Amino acid sequence: MNFATLTPWMLECLNCSNVSELNPWTIGELYNYAEEALHDIGGRFLLLVTFDGTILLVSGQSTYELDGLHIATIYAAASGSTLRPSTVAEMEALDPGWEEAAIGTPQRWVGNISGLHYIAIYPPPQYAGYLQIVMHKHPPDLTPAAPSVAMPAAVGDYLLLRTLERARQREGEMQMPDVAQALGGLADAYEQAMRAYYGKGAL
Amino acid sequence: MEADPSNLAWQAAATSAINEGQRLFAFLTLTLEATRPLDLTPGITFYHMLDLGWDDWIVPLRVRLVTPQSDSTDAALPGGVGGDAVVPDQPAVIDTLKTKLRPTTLNQMAAEDAAAENMRYGVAGWDLFFLNLQPTAGQQALITYARSPVDLVGDNAVPEIHDADHECLIDYGEGRLRMNQGGQEMTTGSALIKGFLEDAKERGEQVRVRSLAQGYDHQPAELDLDQLT
Numbered sequence: 001m002n003f004a005t006l007t008p009w010m011l012e013c014l015n016c017s018n019v020s021e022l023n024p025w026t027i028g029e030l031y032n033y034a035e036e037a038l039h040d041i042g043g044r045f046l047l048l049v050t051f052d053g054t055i056l057l058v059s060g061q062s063t064y065e066l067d068g069l070h071i072a073t074i075y076a077a078a079s080g081s082t083l084r085p086s087t088v089a090e091m092e093a094l095d096p097g098w099e100e101a102a103i104g105t106p107q108r109w110v111g112n113i114s115g116l117h118y119i120a121i122y123p124p125p126q127y128a129g130y131l132q133i134v135m136h137k138h139p140p141d142l143t144p145a146a147p148s149v150a151m152p153a154a155v156g157d158y159l160l161l162r163t164l165e166r167a168r169q170r171e172g173e174m175q176m177p178d179v180a181q182a183l184g185g186l187a188d189a190y191e192q193a194m195r196a197y198y199g200k201g202a203l
Numbered sequence: 204m205e206a207d208p209s210n211l212a213w214q215a216a217a218t219s220a221i222n223e224g225q226r227l228f229a230f231l232t233l234t235l236e237a238t239r240p241l242d243l244t245p246g247i248t249f250y251h252m253l254d255l256g257w258d259d260w261i262v263p264l265r266v267r268l269v270t271p272q273s274d275s276t277d278a279a280l281p282g283g284v285g286g287d288a289v290v291p292d293q294p295a296v297i298d299t300l301k302t303k304l305r306p307t308t309l310n311q312m313a314a315e316d317a318a319a320e321n322m323r324y325g326v327a328g329w330d331l332f333f334l335n336l337q338p339t340a341g342q343q344a345l346i347t348y349a350r351s352p353v354d355l356v357g358d359n360a361v362p363e364i365h366d367a368d369h370e371c372l373i374d375y376g377e378g379r380l381r382m383n384q385g386g387q388e389m390t391t392g393s394a395l396i397k398g399f400l401e402d403a404k405e406r407g408e409q410v411r412v413r414s415l416a417q418g419y420d421h422q423p424a425e426l427d428l429d430q431l432t
Contacts, residue, residue, distance in 0.1 A: 001258070008215065008219070009216070009220075012212075012216040012219065013383045015383065046327065047328055048329070049327040049328025050328075051331060051333070074327065082312075084313075134249070136328070150254055150330065151329060152260060152329055152330075152351065153258070153259070154226050154351060155329070157223050157226055160223075176389075178385060178386075179382060179383065182382055182392070185431045186396060190227070190230070192427065192430070195424075196424035197261070197421065198329050
């Protein structure tokens with residue numbers, strides 16, 4: 001969905017006929033509002049879930065770096081064999097020396113070893129292969145230079161409403177708190193549907 | 204902006220408002236459906252529907268696995284590829300099996316792992332479609348899904364949602380345009396939008412009853428309009 005296709009409608013909602021008439025806002029500021037809304041729902045709802053099968057398993061290596069936008073791992077497999085999810089506490093109870101375990105056939109993945117961007121495999125793989133992960137990801141940036149995000153069309157409308165809400169909350173001559181509240185209420189209807197269809201997120 | 208149907212700028216704004224309303228109506232009610240085949244690739248079990256060009260994707264409603272049959276005698280046998288029911292289009296000249304797939308989750312898939320015998324499908328997030336077993340060559344997933352409408356363009360365009368719901372689209376369009384003005388206009392506009400949401404809730408409840416009867420895997424959201432600020 002290309003958010004730029006909504007720009008003329010967004011301008012009209014702010015009673016401007018073109019970008020040069022935007023005052024006191026700028027197009028960059030409006031995109032910031034949209035991006036913040038996208039990042040907000042991207043954490044609160046399970047919207048962007050991706051499959052990554054490109055991480056190379058290295059013999060004897062237990063820790064692997066994940067995508068920078070990773071929020072939570074939902075599923076992991078090593079060369080096609082499903083791994084069981086575990087926490088550090090569970091691993092310590094299972095095997096006090098789990099971090100120095102001998103190589104073998106991977107059985108478990110551990111997601112809370114170090115922040116959001118690393119995953120550990122237990123035991124470390126004996127053979128090279130691929131780690132397959134399904135992860136809840138943070139949405140990408142949304143900017144005038146990169147206005148396209150793969151998302152349902154209705155989510156684009158939701159972002160527009162949140163953008164207008166924030167624009168009308170901005171202090172100044174163009175502030176319209178009543179309009180902002182009404183637009184926010186309408187955006188809430190979208191959130192009810194997103195929660196129902198896609199589920200709650202990890203943040 | 205003054206309401207003036209002869210003004211091109213007003214026409215564009217009104218069309219944008221109605222398009223937004225129709226997309227919202229379809230999103231809340233799942234009233235628009237489409238069925239398309241997805242070519243499955245052997246060895247590939249995860250598919251990003253939006254990246255694959257299914258731009259109108261909202262949620263899947265029903266998925267069938269289409270398996271080409273080299274021998275029509277075998278095709279007529281019940282059971283299929285580990286599914287629940289065989290639904291041949293034309294039993295006398297059948298050359299494919301259409302097997303309804305039951306939905307699953309990633310957690311269920313992880314629990315079953317290699318023990319899974321029946322192919323199931325799942326969806327995670329807004330567009331990650333997956334299968335618990337690897338497809339074979341020539342197989343397709345025939346996916347019935349709730350979709351977004353095509354945008355209205357030009358004077359002769361007709362909204363895709365049911366005729367009975369066109370009136371509430373007009374309310375939405377008028378309400379959104381009034382809402383932008385603030386003050387008394389916004390109060391009037393908010394009332395129109397509220398009426399639109401009540402109509403969407405009612406239509407969504409009707410679609411839910413129909414979806415349950417059809418055995419669809421997703422139903423419209425249960426809107427709680429009292430929760431809206």
